[in-house]
Amino acid sequence: MLDAKITPFIKPLLKPLISFLDQQGVAPNHVTLAGFVLGLLAVPFIILNWWWGALCCIIFNRVLDGIDGELARYQKSSSSAGGYLDICLDFLFYASIPLAFGIADPINWGIPAMVLLATFIGTGSSFLAFAIAAEKFQIARPQFANKSFYYMQGLTEGTETILVFLAFCIWPQYFAEMAYIFAAACAVTVVTRIAGGFSTLDKVERSVKAKNAREHQA
Numbered sequence: 238m239l240d241a242k243i244t245p246f247i248k249p250l251l252k253p254l255i256s257f258l259d260q261q262g263v264a265p266n267h268v269t270l271a272g273f274v275l276g277l278l279a280v281p282f283i284i285l286n287w288w289w290g291a292l293c294c295i296i297f298n299r300v301l302d303g304i305d306g307e308l309a310r311y312q313k314s315s316s317s318a319g320g321y322l323d324i325c326l327d328f329l330f331y332a333s334i335p336l337a338f339g340i341a342d343p344i345n346w347g348i349p350a351m352v353l354l355a356t357f358i359g360t361g362s363s364f365l366a367f368a369i370a371a372e373k374f375q376i377a378r379p380q381f382a383n384k385s386f387y388y389m390q391g392l393t394e395g396t397e398t399i400l401v402f403l404a405f406c407i408w409p410q411y412f413a414e415m416a417y418i419f420a421a422a423c424a425v426t427v428v429t430r431i432a433g434g435f436s437t438l439d440k441v442e443r444s445v446k447a448k449n450a451r452e453h454q455a
Contacts, residue, residue: 251307255311259311264314270322272299273298273326275298276295279292280336306320306323327395336354338405339354346412349412353417356424359423363430363434367437370438401419
């Protein structure tokens, strides 16, 4: 919900760093991998209850995630392979944070962590499944025209997820409550994405079939 609104404000802030990385010969995929490794370091910190260390790792992960795509566009090296690597590692990172909380306190946090992970599967699968179909039919993506594939919006997107992750680290004693609330919001996203995606694809397919029928008759 917030990604399209926040992205235009973040891009100008990253330009000096992107220019510096380009001068140093850093490749976008290297930034993607570095961000993923830093993000995964949050897992042992969470298990050990080192909350500020985990919070810093999550922030660094998100900063580097914002840089890799912009660096690729700056270097004119954007690719489907890079976009694929980025989204795969993003979803693995997202899943690692609830998993870490579940491991840290399985008695109190295990079930809410599993519930949250289940809804993450729903948001991720509905997102990626529509992206495949959108690519097939070349559906326009005005909010994220520079992305490697179609970004389907929803109530819970990357920005909301990271804000919740940061809240988990700042107020870990309320992890269970926040996890259930965010899982409910993710469930809303899943329902709206499936309904909206089905409706959109159904209309596109009907339009394509009608066009093909007219061309065949002509």
